[in-house]
Amino acid sequence: MNTYLFYDLETTGLNTAFDQVLQFAAIRTDLALNEIERHEILVKLRPDVIPSPEATITHRISIEQSMQGVCEFEAISQIHRLINQEGTISLGYNSSTFDDEFLRFCFHRNLLPPYSHQYKNACRRVDLLPITIMFFLYKKEVLNWSEIDGKPTMRLEHLNAANQLATGQAHNAMIDVEASLELARQFFLKEPKMWQYLDGFFNKETDMKRINKIPVSFHSIACSNRIALMISNEYGAENQYQVPVLLIGHSIPYKNQSIWLRLDRADLRETTPEKTWIIRKKYGEPNIVLPPEPRYWEYLGEERQAIVEENKDWLQSHTQRFHKIIQYHREFSYPKIPDLDIDAALYQKEFLSGQEQALCRRFHTASQKVEIVNLFQDVEMRQLASRLLCRNYPDNLPTMLTKDFEDYMRRVKGEALRDIKNKKRTTPLDALTEIDKLRIEGTLDSQQLELLDELENYLKQNFPKESKL
Incomplete structure (x- = not known):
């Protein structure tokens, strides 16, 4: 059910x-x-x-x-x-x-x-x-x-x-x-009925069928190109939360990604392939894709509709440039980030082998989880398991596990670790600086001020090196 x-x-x-x-x-x-x-x-x-x-x-x-x-x-x-x-x-x-x-x-x-x-x-x-x-x-x-x-x-x-x-x-x-x-x-x-229809956009097979029913506008080296409307909060109220797009194919390294070119950009004809506005979509996931029917298309307004037509004509008449755009984005793969922390390495790791998956299940059911750690052949999997135990069950762990965690904690206190999107991990100094900034702004109620006081004390007690401003 x-x-x-x-x-x-x-x-x-x-x-x-x-x-x-x-x-x-x-x-x-x-x-x-x-x-x-x-x-x-x-x-x-x-x-x-x-x-x-x-x-x-x-x-x-x-x-x-x-x-x-x-x-x-x-x-x-x-x-x-x-x-x-x-x-x-x-x-x-x-x-x-x-x-x-x-x-x-x-x-x-x-x-x-x-x-x-x-x-x-x-x-x-x-x-x-x-x-x-x-x-x-x-x-x-x-x-x-x-x-x-x-x-x-x-x-x-x-x-x-x-x-x-x-x-x-x-x-x-x-x-x-x-x-x-x-x-x-x-x-x-x-x-x-509308609820059921919209629920269908989050079903992979239904979403794919609906997109394949959108009329073909023209053909290129990669696929039958379909013009559609894409709905998302990221496009903002000023764009009625929607943009016109053109299907230009599917990613080669990431088979589950369809690739769509935004068509209402007046600068499309001047940009290089790597700077064109591309949207990558997986079937059954946002963004919602609608056919270019008049009841939807009218929300674009005459000015954006005119830009779409100009871009459509330009793509068809400049096939070499268009093919370079298609080739670049279909072949694009995300760069591998060196020395990425294991917590942030989800998308960079290969899928686990059947043996590793079985070991993970065994780890979860084992009463003596420490014994399972060294059974992982992959170094990063051993690190994840070791870090998990130190975070959640720190008492009476062997030195071989705690030493690695102590090294990691020193990095947490002093280094700005970054994730796969190059976003910075909050450091104690970052948090203390932000606390001061929020207090200066003076828009906080008494409960919020108490929360900041508690957080400041916690940071100074548990991360003393970073508290020396």
Whole structure:
């Protein structure tokens, strides 16, 4: 039986590789959105994580409160079971760009399959944000919509306030889950056919069939080129959350990526292939792709429609340039980053062998996990297992495990580790500097000031070298 699992995370920061979950909340429903069960997990702050002050004053989870939670290994194992239950459709608000990737890295560093919830046991994922945008564009009457400075906003807390979806503090994981669920119910109960249609965009086979039905505009060396509209929050209200695109083929190194060229850029004809605006999409995942039917196409406006026609004609008449654009983006592969920390290496590692997967399962069920560590032949897998034990079960571990973790902790205190996107890991000095900045701004309430005081004391006690400003 398929079920929806509405979920939300509150985290120590925005870095998906280096931050951690502090609170997980979820409500499971049937396909008619009737509640079946709910879950809430508070997660203990890890000794190597430097909480972001901005995140701290947003979710308002104190360090004292976090220390009452379960260790990350046990929390993430429970989340993995929930999200991988047979037939689960995991669903969040803007989850495809943050929560889902955050969980993948959590699964990775806790020796759990990071992708199984996407495809295995009839599981898949849905993101409520693009569904909300589609209702805003084409069924606006189903909801009260919020604006900031005269522009519509899709932020969940604003939609919640405008429609009284849930009661309580925003950025509390359970409150946000309740708001997301009630938002989905508004859509489902008022427009059930549209809800089912939009749900289909998050089914790989359905999404692929719909794209293949879009009329072919012309042909090139890579494929039959189809013009379509792509819907995403990243394109902004000024563009009606949509851009015209042209399918130019599929990635050669990444077989699951289709490649789309943005067509409403007046500078397309002057840019080099590597600077053209390309969107990479996997079937069954955002962005939503619509056919260029008049009822959708009219949202572009006459000026953007004219640019599309000019670019379309130019591509067809300058085939050599067009083929260079296609070739560059189809052959493009992400550069390998040297000396990448193992926590951030999820996308750079090869898929685990069957033997390694079996060892990971054995590690999870073993009562004496230390004995399993050295059975991993891969050095990085041994490091992950060793680091996992030091973070979650530090008592009475052998020196061979703790020494490596001590070396890692020295890097955490003094170095700016970077992830695969070159984003910096928060250091103690970064956090202390940000605390001072937030205090100077003077817009904080008493609870937020107390949270910053607690965080500052925690950093100075646990990372003394970095506290010497």
